[in-house]
Amino acid sequence: MGTSLHTIFFFIVAISALVSVHEYGHFWVARRCGVRVEVFSIGFGRELIGWNDRHGTRWRISALPLGGYVRFFGDADAASARQVDASELSPAERRVTYQGQSVGRRAMIAAAGPLANFVLAVVLFFAIFVTLGQRFTAPVADRIQPGSAAEAAGVHAGDRFLAIDGRSIESFEDLALKMRLNQGTPVEVTLDRAGQRLELTITPTITEVDNGQGGKQKIGILGVVSTRTEFKERGFFESIRYAVREVGTVVDVTATAVGQMVAGTRGTEELGGPLRIADMSGRVARQSLADFIWLVAALSVNLGLFNLLPVPMLDGGHLLFYAFEAIRGRPLGERIQEFGFRIGLAMVLSLMVFATWNDLVQLRVVQFISQLFT
Structure with a gap:
């Protein structure tokens, strides 16, 4: 029970922080564009705690902490996909609605949520680097495993990895991460061997490993082991640079993994x-x-990347519609937009169901339940 409560607590902390920052991005830009915000909610469902600010916005914490939303004045739903009948609003009221803004301002408001998530990531990475510095394993081959891809390519003990496919390597963690994503594609590796720069082509070996949650995943490995620990202190401005770089690394890894899933x-x-x-x-x-x-x-x-996907119901879907509107000089028809949002909703719900099924399988919940009836 203690372990379960511990897990639930930190899950709620993580999700609430991510959603709060995402929605605050929408809220902050909308306010500066002159949009009236009626509700800022963390979570869905029944309100647990709430208060009104001096601008009339209702801030609330709701019962189901698995998301959140900002509802603008004049919206007929939390996704800002539909607006109440404009004939019921005065010209002054229409000016403070989300739909009453120019296409450029609506695009800024839609993009502000994902952008806020990227900013949060930079701030958190910066906080770690500036306070603790960076501790990592040196990208040095202390030992070469017999029969490995590294041995076949001619890597020697003591070689230091400098770059893979032209991209610099600063830690063994960088090297391992890039190899985990590789599915058997040859890579160009730059090494430092006793001060001499070498170029080798290595094809990682594909192997199945435990993913730590009861399942298996295929990863690429070189077959080198490093036990050398290095520590680098980062100054204020250097921490900012490395924080931005770390965000870029996460984007690259995520995009690569998703691309490989799509490609099969x-x-x-x-x-x-x-x-x-x-x-x-x-x-x-x-x-x-x-x-x-x-x-x-x-x-x-x-979360920022996911919301930028060009799928209706997500921020990226809004941006796609606004791009069409900017090109055409007028919005897409209501029927087209409604059809798009229905398709988007179906896609998002299907993805959630699929991901949840994966969770149940990988966490062995399905196996546990099946054993109860066998």
């Missing part, structure tokens, strides 16, 4: 939903606060 070279069983996020939040929080902050930062980047 990576299994979709790695796609996780709320149950796996909850499980991960609890496990990481037990390791250290810094690890938990790192996880929240990475999740924030992924």
Whole structure:
């Protein structure tokens, strides 16, 4: 019970932080565009705690902490997809609605949520680097595993990895991460061997490993082991630079993994939903606060990316419609937009169901239930 409560607590902390920042991005830009905000809600369902600010916005914490929304004046729903009948509003009231703004301002408001998630990630990574610095394993091959891809390519013990496919490597973690995403594609590796720069082509070996949640995943490995720990202190401005770079790394890894899933070279069983996020939040929080902050930062980047997908119902879908509106000089027809939002809703719900099923399988819930009836 204690472990379950611990997991639930840190899951709620993580989700609430990510959603609050995302929605506040929409809220902050909307206010500066002159839009009246009626509700800022963290969670869905029945209101647990609420208060009104001096601008008339109702701030609320609701019973189901799995999301949130901002409702603008004149909206007929929380997604700002539909507006109340404009004939019922005066010209002054229409000017403070979301739909009454120019297409440029609506695009800014829609993009502000994902952008806020990227900013949050930079801030969290910066906080870790500026206070704790960066501790990492040196990208040095202390030992070469017999029969490995590295041995076949000619890597020697003591070689230091400098770059992969032209992209610099600063830690063994960088190297391992890039290899985990590789599904057997040859890579160009730059090494430092006793001061001499070498170029080698290595094809990682594909192997199945335990993903830590009861399932398996295919990853690429070189077959090198590093035990050398290095520590780098980061100054204020250097921490900012590395925080931005870390966000870029998360974006690159996520985009690569999703692209491989779409192409069929990576299994979709790695796609996780709320149950796996909850499980991960609890496990990481037990390791250290810094690890938990790192996880929240990475999740924030992924939330921002997900919301930028050009799918109606998501911020990216709004931006897609606004792009068409800017090109055509007028909005798409209401029937087209409504059809698009229905398709988008079906896609999002299908993805949630699929991810939740993956969670149940990977966390062995399905196996546990099946054993009860066998």
